[in-house]
Amino acid sequence: ETTHDAQSFKFDAIGVIESPYQEKFAIPRQPNLVSAAKGKVVLLGDANNHELVRDIEQFSHLWLLFVFHGTQEQGWKPLVRPPRLGGNVKTGVLATRSTFRPNPIGMSVVKLDKVTTEKKQTILHISGLDLLNGTPIIDIKPYVPYSDAIIDADAGFAQEQPDAALSVVFSEQMQADLIKYQQRDSELGLLIEQVLKQDPRPAYKRGKTDDKVYGMSLYDLNIQWQLITLDTVLVLNITQVT
Ligand code: SAM
Numbered sequence: 001e002t003t004h005d006a007q008s009f010k011f012d013a014i015g016v017i018e019s020p021y022q023e024k025f026a027i028p029r030q031p032n033l034v035s036a037a038k039g040k041v042v043l044l045g046d047a048n049n050h051e052l053v054r055d056i057e058q059f060s061h062l063w064l065l066f067v068f069h070g071t072q073e074q075g076w077k078p079l080v081r082p083p084r085l086g087g088n089v090k091t092g093v094l095a096t097r098s099t100f101r102p103n104p105i106g107m108s109v110v111k112l113d114k115v116t117t118e119k120k121q122t123i124l125h126i127s128g129l130d131l132l133n134g135t136p137i138i139d140i141k142p143y144v145p146y147s148d149a150i151i152d153a154d155a156g157f158a159q160e161q162p163d164a165a166l167s168v169v170f171s172e173q174m175q176a177d178l179i180k181y182q183q184r185d186s187e188l189g190l191l192i193e194q195v196l197k198q199d200p201r202p203a204y205k206r207g208k209t210d211d212k213v214y215g216m217s218l219y220d221l222n223i224q225w226q227l228i229t230l231d232t233v234l235v236l237n238i239t240q241v242t
Pocket residue numbers: 024025027028029030031067068069070071072097098099105106107108109130131132134135136
């Protein structure tokens with residue numbers, strides 16, 4: 001007779017994410033849409049040991065398994081409304097990448113830039129992430145294309161990469177702000193452009209005009225922007241959040 005005892009599991013985080021994204025709004029909906037997003041996996045506890053990542057730098061990309069800690073407490077529903085379908089059509093949660101799942105576990109392939117160990121702290125430097133700052137990491141595995149990449153797979157309603165159609169222009173104020181802030185991060189302008197190209201507004205606003213001024217936070221900065229035509233974003237300014 002087979003037994004099914006182990007139906008509940010307890011995992012400790014093996015790492016925590018440092019990310020430019022401080023809130024859910026404006027985080028890309030999948031990894032690798034915003035290559036200028038750079039982050040870190042800071043290993044924790046017993047997993048903070050460089051032996052665990054020996055030879056990992058041979059791999060250009062990694063799978064990160066993580067907990068959707070920011071939405072975990074909101075629970076889940078069997079049906080969700082994927083942004084892909086305009087936010088109005090309901091689909092089975094397990095047929096989507098929604099954060100509101102029975103077990104709030106996410107998985108993202110990210111680029112591994114380098115691994116460092118300083119003062120006994122091992123850090124994996126990554127880019128292309130779609131993760132909130134502070135996201136707990138429960139596992140890391142190498143990305144193995146021969147098995148993980150299925151070129152002719154059918155991806156149903158998510159077949160195509162969503163078109164990052166918006167063009168992004170910087171106001172004069174913004175250009176002046178960028179000169180100042182790019183002294184500490186030369187890729188800030190690129191990051192802002194790549195994030196806004198994706199149209200972070202709620203799915204139902206896609207393709208619609210909008211006179212609202214939006215704010216999004218990256219690092220300790222708040223960036224204000226506005227849609228000025230159907231497909232042009234004007235970035236207004238940067239303010240530092242204290
Ligand atoms: N690539 C992952 C996957 O497929 O499992 C995540 C996809 S999910 C659609 C991506 C969204 O999750 C992001 O746009 C962001 O809003 C949200 N997100 C990222 N990190 C999160 C966290 N720690 N807690 C809650 N939501 C998070």
